[in-house]
Amino acid sequence: MRVLLPDSTELELPDGSTGLDAAAAIGPNLAKDAVLVRSNGRVQDLRLPLEDGQPIQILTTRDTDDPDALYVLRHSAAHLLAEAVRRLYPGTKIAIGPPIENGFYYDFEFPEPIGEDALERIEAEIERELEEGRSWEREEVSAEDAKRLFSEQGEDYKVELVDTAEGEISLYTQGEFTDLCRGPHLQDSKPIKALKLTGLAGAYWRGDEKNTQLTRIYGTAFFSQADLDAYLERLEEARKRDHRRLGTELDLFHLGEVSPGAPFWHPKGMVIWNVLEDLRRREDLRRGYAEVKTPLIFDKSLWETSGHWEKFRENMFLISDDERVSGLKPMNCPGHILIFGNRLRSYRELPLRLAEAGTLHRNELAGTLHGLTRVTHVTQDDSHIFCTRDQIEEEVLGCLDYSEYLYGLFGLEFRFELSTRPENRLGTDEEWDFTEGALRSALERRGLEYELNEGDGAFYGPKIDLHMTDSLGRSWQMGTIQLDSQMPARFGVTYVGPDNHEHTPYMIHRASFGSLERFIGILIEHYAGAFPVWLAPVQVRIIPVGLDHRDAARELAEKLDEFRVEVDDSDETVGKRIRNAEVEKIPYVLVWGDKESEDSIAVRTHGGEQSTKSLDELQAELRKASSVS
RNA sequence: GCCGGAGUAGCUCAGCUGGUCAGAGCAACGGUUUUGUAAACCGUAGGCCGUCGGUUCGAAUCCGACCUCCGGCUCCA
Known part of the structure; x- marks a missing residue:
């Protein structure tokens, strides 16, 4: 047999040779x-036979950055962890232990609960x-x-x-x-030059909260x-980019015990909020939303x-008095449907796009709250598009365009996910074929890459979600486009078609920012608190x-009052006031003393770059930097 | 909701093998200084040591419950 090496030479090997033989x-x-x-983008254990005629690349301990x-x-480190735990804690059952981004974990069922101090002990054993x-x-x-082996050892999870x-x-x-394992693995443990156990957490067997909770040990x-x-x-x-930390340091918002999960927006945070609201309002208007x-x-x-x-009562805040029971809205859709259904609608009005940056309340499970x-x-930049079947695809395309435009303004990286029919759903299969097809077709017409998230759609329809990653690598769902063929029917709202008959409209739920709170949280981390001029709470400090x-x-x-300007005439040295402006990450600092005039202003931008500009030049530069788009 | 941690001045943290343990830096306030591109100097004030209960002669320190936060799981925008 022969294989192709990366430098294009061919290597002749006896039939059945392994990667190790080739090396x-x-x-x-x-x-x-x-x-x-x-080989061909696939990785393979060194001990396995190679395929004849294929290109191969041998990765070594010097490929330290190769994922x-x-x-x-x-x-392999995860397996060492499991071995150590089994020796130190007899009777522990082992579940699964894969590598993940930035490290690995292994799930165990310990006979007795362990605490964080156990990590040191286990780490020493691995050493x-x-x-x-x-x-x-x-x-x-x-x-x-395999089953016999693992049941003899009492490893129920492995048997399963x-x-x-x-x-x-x-x-x-x-x-x-x-261990039961598909591999691949190292030949031996020598390449593991540095290892650290990083955390301890509960995790459900097979990710299902109905199953027993295992103890997960993270490491890298x-x-x-x-x-x-x-x-x-x-x-x-x-951690320095963490929006919770920067929110306090930059005086943008705070969170208090008296209202868990509900931010108090400080004046500077509110500036950013309003810039986004203005942007949203302008775009809604431009794109035909009311x-x-x-x-x-x-x-x-x-x-x-x-x-x-x-379906959602667990997550709702309820209010009751002697008269009645009410709920704070967790979503805007019912309200918008009521507006649609408030009078007879004609097909000529469709698509009807209703938008509201509505205040929603969701009573989340304790332990899930996280900063912004x-x-x-939750403040969603929510809108509901009522349309006919024929209009769906165009409307979805419009929503995609809206999202891409918005995220592009900030230079944010994101990915789309298409979620399809869940097991627990309303509507016929034909209906789902159609709605899923419409979303897929819109994605493909725009040439967008997306991940397929099968079975993760809403019970009323499939959806396209926009996902982003925060400074610590956590993934968050941002904007969403959900196709709904059920809710209008539940409310019995209709429009009169050209055939003079009543029809049930389709509804598209669309949020571009997703939640303003979450979006601002992500933005703070994206810019590490150093906002561009158009978003900066204070744009210029003199x-x-x-x-x-x-x-x-x-x-x-x-003279600069079209911008957000402050004068710092506090009783501090110039050096200290410059430092304060830098710490506050203000984009422009102007120092004014005997040497300055309107023809020659000392300009310092965040980070320390200095220049001299005339008032006209400065105004032009600031106007450019503070305009959206 | 579950697992593991944590809660001490506005912020960052020390003190936590029970007995001068109510401490530091920054911020704030007062005074001196009037400043040229990342921290002038001196002083003052500030805390029910998350809340409630228990153990003890004595609790920030030990125990329990609750609240909130942090790292995960689950769920979600």
Whole structure:
């Protein structure tokens, strides 16, 4: 057999050769340092036979940044973790332990609960394993043998995994520890030069909260101590971007115990909020949305009609007095449907696009709140488009365009997900074929890449969600486009078609920012608090050098009053006031003293760059920087 | 809701093997200084040590419950 090497040369090998054989044929050092084989984008264990005629690439311990090489390293590290836990805590059952982005974890069922201090002990045990050295043996067995092995060991979770496994069953053994595993793995533990256990958490077996909760131990591993140090440093840097921290430092908002999950917006945070609101209002107008406002509180009967009483009551804040039970709205759709249904509608009015930055309240499960990105007081830039079947695709395209335009303004990176019919759903299969097809077709017509999220749609229809990642790598759902063929029918709203008959409209739920709170949280992290001029709460700060310059500084501020300008004439040195402006991340600082005039203003931008500009030049520059789009 | 942590001045944190343990820096306030591109100097004030209960002669410190926050799981915009 022969394989193709990355430099395009061919390598002749005996039939049935493995990746390790290939590496050895090239050189003994390569064989020693090899961690896995990559072929056509697929990774493969070194111990497995190669396919004839295929290109291969041997990854080694020197590929320290390669995600595949790191995955293998961390996967093997997870097995060391499991071995250590089993030795230290007899009777512990092991579940699964995959590599993940930035590390790995392993899930266990401990006989007794463990605390965080256990991590040190376990880490020490892994260090001991590393000093001793471990090597991995791969073995393929029948499902029956695998089940026998694991049931003898009392490893119920592994037995269950064998039952649901597809394809070959393979085992990896290191030392006295054998695990069910598809691989690939390292040859031995030498490449694991740095390892750290990073956390402890509860996690449900197979991700289902109805199952038993296991204890998950998180860790990470690298090919060198320097890489681990660099990773920890990056984490620390990311923490500095955390919007919760910056929200306090920049005096944008605060959260208080008296109203969990409901932000108090401070003046500076409110500036950003209003810039976004203005932007949204302008775009809604431009794109043919009509703004409405609907009540916060609705009688229970409305929620029964909408289905929220049945499906969403757990997440609703309820109010009751002697007279009646009401609920604070968790969504705007019922209100908008009531506006649509308030009088007879004609097909000539469609598509009817109603928009509202509505205040919603959602009583989230304790333990899920998170700064601005997960709140109980949610402000959605919500709109509902009532349209005919034929209009759906065009409207979805319009929503996609809206989202891409908005996120483009901020230079945000995001990804689309298409969620399709869930098991628990309303409507016929034909209906779902049509609605899913319409969303897919709109995505494809715009040439957008998207991930398919099968079975994750709403009970009333499929949806396209826009997802983003925060500074610590957590993924958040932002905007959403949901196609709904059920809600209008539940409310019995109709329009009169050209055939003079009544028809039920389709409804598209669309939010572009998603929630203003979450969006601002993400924005703070995206800019690390250093907002561009058009978003910055304070755009320009003027610092008079001495007492004599105060009046001139105020005059200058007046000439720049189309911008958000402040004069800092506090009794501090110039150096201190500059520092304060830098710490507050104000984009423009103007120092005004004896040397300055309207023809020559000392300009300092955030970060320290200095220049001299005339008032006209400065105004032109600021106008450009503060305009949206 | 579940698992593991944590809650001490406005902020960041020390004190937490029970007994001068109510502490520091920054911020605030007062005074001196009038400043030229990231921190002038001196002083003052500020805390029911998250809340409630228990153990003890004595609790910020030990125990319990609750609240909130942090890291995850689940759920979600």
